[in-house]
Amino acid sequence: GAGVSQTPSNKVTEKGKYVELRCDPISGHTALYWYRQSLGQGPEFLIYFQGTGAADDSGLPNDRFFAVRPEGSVSTLKIQRTERGDSAVYLCASSLTGSEGYEQYFGPGTRLTVT
Amino acid sequence: AQSVAQPEDQVNVAEGNPLTVKCTYSVSGNPYLFWYVQYPNRGLQFLLKYITGDNLVKGSYGFEAEFNKSQTSFHLKKPSALVSDSALYFCAVRDDTGRRALTFGSGTRLQVQP
DSSP states (O other): OOOOEEEOSEEEEOTTOOEEEEEEOOTTOOEEEEEEEOTTSOOEEEEEEETTEEEEOTTOOSTTEEEEOTTSSOEEEEEOSOOGGGOEEEEEEEEOOSSSOOOOEEOOOEEEEEO | OOEEEOOOSEEEEETTSOEEEOOEEEOSSSEEEEEEEEOTTSOEEEEEEEOSSOSEEEOGGGOEEEEETTTTEEEEEESSOOGGGOEEEEEEEEETTSOOOOEEOOOEEEEEEO
16 A cells, blocks of 8 residues: 655755645554654654644754644644754654554655755 | 664675674663664665564564563564665664654664675
């Protein structure tokens, strides 16, 4: 079946601009996650949605970052007033939820470059 | 706070030889442990996980991992490496308290030489 999809695959923007990154999870997965991966590092957690609500946003670095999932499926990560330090690959993942440790399935990522 | 250490930036092994990629973790409560592989310009692919039960878990592409609670380790292994196994490998952990965020290690690049 279809995996997690992310658009765009690449985004180049100027410092100070606003960007939106989109994630379409695997059908039936109620949990959705955003991570950020900088060059040479492992992914770092940003935010987790259970259904429509943000269950854990402790990884968002500051108030320039915001994410929504209004209908419990597609999610959008929004970054205001972008800075060069925001340049990274933004990964989205989805999973089933329940009492077990379900694995997260990752999309191909959006490479964001802030010039 | 939880953390993962992958002490080797790169592991080199000859094709056909066994491989081991090391991972140690720190977590409150019981760990849920995962291995992912990342090929160039592609997302992370799930390989295997340990949740509970048998300490030796088997996963995709012939990989396996051994959970060692006393050493807080979860090393990835394969009996016979293939050139196509060359990639970046990440170990990740979360605890069983309900917080679902994964904490990843910094990754280990596996290079399998023909």
